[in-house]
Amino acid sequence: MLDREGFSLLARRLAICAVLVVALAxxxxxxxxxxxxxxxxxxxxxxxxxSPTLDNFLSVLRYFNLGALLExxxxxxxxxxxxSLLIGVPAGYALARAESPRAxxxxxxxxxxxxVPAIATLIPFYLLMRDIGxxxxxxxxxxxxxxxxxxxxxxxMFSFFRASPVSIEEAAxxxxxxxxxxxxRVALPSVVPGxxxxxxxxxxxxxxxxxxxxxxxxxxxxTISVALLSAYGTKDISWGTLGALAHFSTLxxxxxxxxxxxxxxxxxxxxxx
Amino acid sequence: xxxxxxxxxxxxxxxxxxDGAANADDVNARSTGWSYARKRQIFLAALxxxxxIYVLAIAVGPMAQGFLYxxxxxxxxxxxxxxxxxxxxxLALWRDPTARRAVINTFAFTFGAVTLEFVLGLGVxxxxxxxxxxxxxxxxxxxxxxxxxxxxxxxxxxxxxxxEYGMLGYPLAELGLSGARGLLADPQRALATLIAxxxxxxxxxxxxxLLAGLKSLRxxxxxxxxxxxxxxxxxxxxxxxxxxxxxxFLALILRMMDAFRVFDIIFxxxxxxxxxxxxxxxxxxxxxxxxFFNIGAASAVSTVIVICILVMAAAFIGVLKPAxxxxx
Numbered sequence: 001m002l003d004r005e006g007f008s009l010l011a012r013r014l015a016i017c018a019v020l021v022v023a024l025a026x027x028x029x030x031x032x033x034x035x036x037x038x039x040x041x042x043x044x045x046x047x048x049x050x051s052p053t054l055d056n057f058l059s060v061l062r063y064f065n066l067g068a069l070l071e072x073x074x075x076x077x078x079x080x081x082x083x084s085l086l087i088g089v090p091a092g093y094a095l096a097r098a099e100s101p102r103a104x105x106x107x108x109x110x111x112x113x114x115x116v117p118a119i120a121t122l123i124p125f126y127l128l129m130r131d132i133g134x135x136x137x138x139x140x141x142x143x144x145x146x147x148x149x150x151x152x153x154x155x156x157m158f159s160f161f162r163a164s165p166v167s168i169e170e171a172a173x174x175x176x177x178x179x180x181x182x183x184x185r186v187a188l189p190s191v192v193p194g195x196x197x198x199x200x201x202x203x204x205x206x207x208x209x210x211x212x213x214x215x216x217x218x219x220x221x222x223t224i225s226v227a228l229l230s231a232y233g234t235k236d237i238s239w240g241t242l243g244a245l246a247h248f249s250t251l252x253x254x255x256x257x258x259x260x261x262x263x264x265x266x267x268x269x270x271x272x273x
Numbered sequence: 274x275x276x277x278x279x280x281x282x283x284x285x286x287x288x289x290x291x292d293g294a295a296n297a298d299d300v301n302a303r304s305t306g307w308s309y310a311r312k313r314q315i316f317l318a319a320l321x322x323x324x325x326i327y328v329l330a331i332a333v334g335p336m337a338q339g340f341l342y343x344x345x346x347x348x349x350x351x352x353x354x355x356x357x358x359x360x361x362x363x364l365a366l367w368r369d370p371t372a373r374r375a376v377i378n379t380f381a382f383t384f385g386a387v388t389l390e391f392v393l394g395l396g397v398x399x400x401x402x403x404x405x406x407x408x409x410x411x412x413x414x415x416x417x418x419x420x421x422x423x424x425x426x427x428x429x430x431x432x433x434x435x436x437e438y439g440m441l442g443y444p445l446a447e448l449g450l451s452g453a454r455g456l457l458a459d460p461q462r463a464l465a466t467l468i469a470x471x472x473x474x475x476x477x478x479x480x481x482x483l484l485a486g487l488k489s490l491r492x493x494x495x496x497x498x499x500x501x502x503x504x505x506x507x508x509x510x511x512x513x514x515x516x517x518x519x520x521x522f523l524a525l526i527l528r529m530m531d532a533f534r535v536f537d538i539i540f541x542x543x544x545x546x547x548x549x550x551x552x553x554x555x556x557x558x559x560x561x562x563x564x565f566f567n568i569g570a571a572s573a574v575s576t577v578i579v580i581c582i583l584v585m586a587a588a589f590i591g592v593l594k595p596a597x598x599x600x601x
Contacts, residue, residue: 268478
């Protein structure tokens with residue numbers, strides 16, 4: 001027999017399981033559709049049972065230059081993440097260690113930049129890139145993504161550096177360490193979780209973005225998210241192709257989040273408090 | 274969280290020189306005639322400068338440019354005929370029923386989505402409050418929707434909600450809960466459906482932020498209330514919710530700023546239709562600017578969005594600052 005405490009725990013667990021089913025069932029369906037034949041996908045009423053097939057993956061390979069799409073997405077994600085961390089982390093450190101209230105206002109400024117809607121920057125930036133001849137290149141997307149992602153990194157690292165004690169840095173400074181040395185050798189190692197969290201979010205934002213990539217790239221530089229949209233737009237290739245493409249576009253990010261879950265959660269909560 | 278070490282952070286930055294310890298910077302400071310504190314400030318400014326200059330040049334610059342475009346009649350199809358029209362683009366926005374509908378839809382979507390996500394998120398956060406292995410794993414899995422490419426989320430639900438072969442749409446149509454063409458094609462229900470999709474995607478994030486707030490509550494107050502015989506609903510209403518208020522506000526405003534500029538899921542599911550039922554300011558602006566190349570009108574739309582987001586950001590900071598001070 002269950003006592004009152006045990007019953008309440010069981011009820012909570014069951015409720016959580018129900019929430020998990022709602023949250024995960026659509027994702028599982030998305031990946032499973034890749035193994036369905038077109039006739040099964042369009043069966044009406046829909047069926048849960050189907051004989052698995054790899055046809056959708058074959059048609060992805062036939063209709064899309066998967067290697068080039070992944071290359072574009074990777075170059076843009078890695079490029080903008082590296083640049084964002086390179087300029088964002090030192091700025092987050094500087095704002096966290098500066099004593100003046102102006103530093104906090106600057107931190108807020110960076111936070112607000114991250115929340116500005118894409119369209120406010122996209123149209124003028126599109127014209128700018130057209131005028132200087134970068135439209136259609138990876139650089140156009142990397143440059144714009146870096147502006148928004150670095151602002152996010154500044155804010156997040158500002159929070160992490162503020163939460164990390166300054167006493168060790170001060171001790172290092174007294175021992176004759178230079179300011180820069182104290183930043184690189186003492187402060188940075190103490191915020192490794194923050195660095196990982198920042199990197200995860202930058203990769204996720206860039207990889208998942210399609211609005212910028214859709215307007216700033218061209219046929220041979222387009223990313224996998226842009227290709228996803230065309231998978232849907234074309235008649236003869238459809239949901240099955242979408243599911244197969246999702247194995248390459250969505251699955252890597254989901255796996256990254258599961259593997260680095262601790263940092264993901266820490267990053268999401270740290271940035272707010 | 275960041276507030277915990279405020280006292281230590283307040284340590285004077287000229288610590289080293291005042292300390293009187295033999296230190297290379299001290300010697301340098303004397304020889305150049307600059308105090309250590311001044312050099313430290315310059316060092317910190319140099320670290321912050323690249324990001325600040327970059328963001329000003331690449332994000333703020335184009336935004337300011339867009340603001341200027343919003344006063345021009347400027348169409349890329351006829352770039353030569355560009356001329357200053359003052360507030361005409363804004364007035365047109367006000368008079369155009371499509372645009373007015375977009376304003377209403379944007380606010381309805383934002384309010385609906387954030388309210389729904391808050392209620393559901395609070396429920397999930399309370400369920401996951403106890404820190405044990407089961408809840409940690411559940412939280413990890415629960416965050417998966419937030420990592421799925423938003424574009425894919427939209428496409429996925431478009432397929433699921435299809436009334437003929439969709440796993441959700443077919444039973445809904447059979448039960449008579451949706452029209453023959455499905456929820457997304459129903460002008461009465463399309464916006465509500467999109468709110469539900471947004472809630473599927475972002476409730477976990479809301480739950481996570483609220484959970485962090487719950488975990489930072491002092492347990493002694495809660496235990497005292499329990500000992501005094503307060504029932505669970507009483508504790509929720511009189512103790513947990515009031516204490517959770519700062520975290521709740523932050524979660525709400527953060528989600529509001531994101532929901533206000535939602536684009537991907539609407540763009541791929543309905544594209545703003547049917548009959549403008551789901552047309553939001555973002556969709557309207559992107560269509561004006563990047564489909565019709567009506568740069569002036571699109572810039573007016575984006576200026577309006579930015580102003581709304583700035584108002585929310587001001588509220589965010591207004592809540593954040595006192596919250597930080599309280600934590601300190």
